[in-house]
Amino acid sequence: MRLPGEEESGGMGPSVIYMVIGVSAFVLITLFAVFQSNSHKKSGSEYLKEVQKQQEEEAALELVEEQQQEEETPKLRAEDLDFWDMYPVDGQEAGTMASEEGSVPEKEDRKSSYTEKAQKEQEEQRQKEEEARNDPSKDGKHTLIRNRNGEDEWVLISPYLTKNTIDFTKIEEKAGLKRYMENGRDTSYVGVDISKHTGKINFTGIRAAGVDYVMIRLGSRGYNTGQISLDENFKENIEGAIEAELDIGVYFYSQAVSPEEAIQEANFVIQNLEPYRAHVKYPVAFDMEFVSNDKSRIEGLSREDKTTVTATFAEGIKAAGYVPMIYGDKEWLIKEVDLTKLQNYDVWLSQEEDIPDYPYLYTMWQYDTDSVLNGIDGGADLNICFVNYSER
Numbered sequence: 001m002r003l004p005g006e007e008e009s010g011g012m013g014p015s016v017i018y019m020v021i022g023v024s025a026f027v028l029i030t031l032f033a034v035f036q037s038n039s040h041k042k043s044g045s046e047y048l049k050e051v052q053k054q055q056e057e058e059a060a061l062e063l064v065e066e067q068q069q070e071e072e073t074p075k076l077r078a079e080d081l082d083f084w085d086m087y088p089v090d091g092q093e094a095g096t097m098a099s100e101e102g103s104v105p106e107k108e109d110r111k112s113s114y115t116e117k118a119q120k121e122q123e124e125q126r127q128k129e130e131e132a133r134n135d136p137s138k139d140g141k142h143t144l145i146r147n148r149n150g151e152d153e154w155v156l157i158s159p160y161l162t163k164n165t166i167d168f169t170k171i172e173e174k175a176g177l178k179r180y181m182e183n184g185r186d187t188s189y190v191g192v193d194i195s196k197h198t199g200k201i202n203f204t205g206i207r208a209a210g211v212d213y214v215m216i217r218l219g220s221r222g223y224n225t226g227q228i229s230l231d232e233n234f235k236e237n238i239e240g241a242i243e244a245e246l247d248i249g250v251y252f253y254s255q256a257v258s259p260e261e262a263i264q265e266a267n268f269v270i271q272n273l274e275p276y277r278a279h280v281k282y283p284v285a286f287d288m289e290f291v292s293n294d295k296s297r298i299e300g301l302s303r304e305d306k307t308t309v310t311a312t313f314a315e316g317i318k319a320a321g322y323v324p325m326i327y328g329d330k331e332w333l334i335k336e337v338d339l340t341k342l343q344n345y346d347v348w349l350s351q352e353e354d355i356p357d358y359p360y361l362y363t364m365w366q367y368d369t370d371s372v373l374n375g376i377d378g379g380a381d382l383n384i385c386f387v388n389y390s391e392r
Contacts (some may be wrong), residue, residue, distance in 0.1 A: 003157065012227060143359050145331050148290065159339050162361040166386065176385045177210050178367060189213055191282075191383035193366065196233040198378060203244035205375025213247035213282050213385065215348075218254035218269055221261075223296035228268050242279050247390045249282025251348075254312075255286070255297045257305075259312040266316030273322070274366055279388040283325035283364075284317045285348050286310055307338040314345045323389060330358045345386075363387045 058180070136142035136154035143154050172181050180188035190210050194201060195217035206214075216237045219230045231237075243247050252269050258260040273280055288310065290296055298306065314324035327348040333339060339360065347362040352369060363386055370379035 008037060009159075009347055012324075029247055031102070041081065050326065052112075055209075057370070076129075099105050110319055136206070143330075143334070143357060145334060146329060147335070154335055157359050160338065161343065161359075164359060164361055168355045171384075174369065175210060176373070177382065178387060187386075189247075189385040189388060190264075191215060191249075191364070191385055192373065193217070193381045193383060194233075194237055194376075196231050196379070198233075198243075198350075200303065200377065201237065202375035203240040203246060205247055206373060207244045207375075209374040211246065211373075214241045215249045215251055215285065215383065216241065218250040218252050218272055221255040221265060221297075223255045223298075226255065226261075226297055228265065230272060238279070242276070247280050247281050248286065249325075249389070250280065250288050251285035254286055254288040254309070256309045256313070257297050257301060259308055262309045262312035266313045266320075269317065270320045270322075279353060280322065282385075282390060283323040283346060283348070285325040285327045286317075287315045287327040289328065293354065303336060303338060307341050310337055311342060311345075314342070323392070325364070330356070333358070377385070 003213070009334060030304070081138065117134070141157055142154040143157055145155050147153055166180075170181050171178055173179070173328060177190045178188075179186045189212040191213040192206060192211055193215035203214075214237070215232060217231045218234050220227060221228050238248060238250075250269070252265055254262070254265055256265055269284060286305065288298065290298070301309070314326065317324040321348065325346045325348050326337075327350065328337070329350045333347065333349070346364070347360070348364040348366065349356060349358050349362040350366040350369075352367060353360060356365060356367075364383055365386075366381060366383045368380075368382040371382045373380035373382070
């Protein structure tokens with residue numbers, strides 16, 4: 001028997017069942033709410049990221065558009081600015097605007113002035129470049145000559161003549177004598193040219209001083225009288241050189257005014273060389289030149305005339321079995337004779353410079369006419385030869 005309000009043992013009343021159902025429902029609702037909350041949080045984060053990315057893309061696009069606008073917008077130049085009117089123009093006080101005509105240029109006038117100035121500068125630069133191209137001292141096509149009257153003249157270098165190829169960095173001076181050194185070996189020959197004006201010579205002394213050869217004046221034609229004469233010291237000089245075992249060449253001072261006189265001079269040289277023929281290994285040189293402070297017989301000769309006389313003498317010497325050579329300074333060789341018609345003959349250049357600027361080929365160079373040399377009392381004429389004529 002149960003008392004009222006008692007429940008049967010082991011049984012579950014409706015209230016408990018309802019409570020369990022309610023608690024379960026609450027738990028399920030809570031779990032669903034949490035799940036939904038997390039889902040919304042995740043979706044919100046991704047949304048924010050997408051918004052931020054879109055903002056960055058829009059900012060980058062705006063930056064590109066601004067840069068394009070800056071590039072398309074013309075840049076202001078100094079003359080486009082309006083504040084120039086603040087400064088005085090042609091003595092005008094700063095801050096005032098002149099109303100008189102032409103006192104203050106308009107902006108267009110300033111632009112025109114600027115353009116004209118730029119064009120003027122460009123034209124001046126073009127003229128300077130043109131002058132540099134046409135400057136004979138820099139174009140490599142001209143050589144400078146000092147004429148007899150003392151005036152300088154730029155002369156065009158002939159493309160038809162063989163050019164000088166001597167490397168002057170290889171020339172060394174030893175004991176006062178120039179020598180051409182190649183790979184430490186002397187490939188040149190030291191010479192002196194002598195005449196009665198040199199005085200008495202100690203040939204053993206000059207050989208000991210380093211001289212290899214001598215160029216002896218054989219004779220001359222008077223620049224006034226036209227008479228041919230033997231050098232007073234020729235016989236003594238050539239025999240002294242032979243005894244000292246020096247190589248020998250000779251030269252003749254010419255004042256011939258015709259081919260006939262040139263033949264006469266050549267025959268005179270050949271005749272006086274005959275006793276010494278075996279000893280003459282170096283050239284027989286033709287020396288025609290003007291006379292300082294006086295007029296000579298050849299003053300009236302044209303360039304063509306002098307060329308013909310020179311070639312006539314040289315051919316006569318060559319026919320006799322000797323080596324002909326033409327002596328002269330730079331002015332004589334380039335201006336007074338036509339070298340294009342004398343290319344078959346060697347050249348003996350006279351130019352007292354550390355480095356001669358004669359542009360054409362030569363085999364002998366007289367570089368000093370008043371040097372000190374053992375064996376010669378007065379001034380010695382020193383030469384360097386780039387060819388060993390004794391072995392020809």
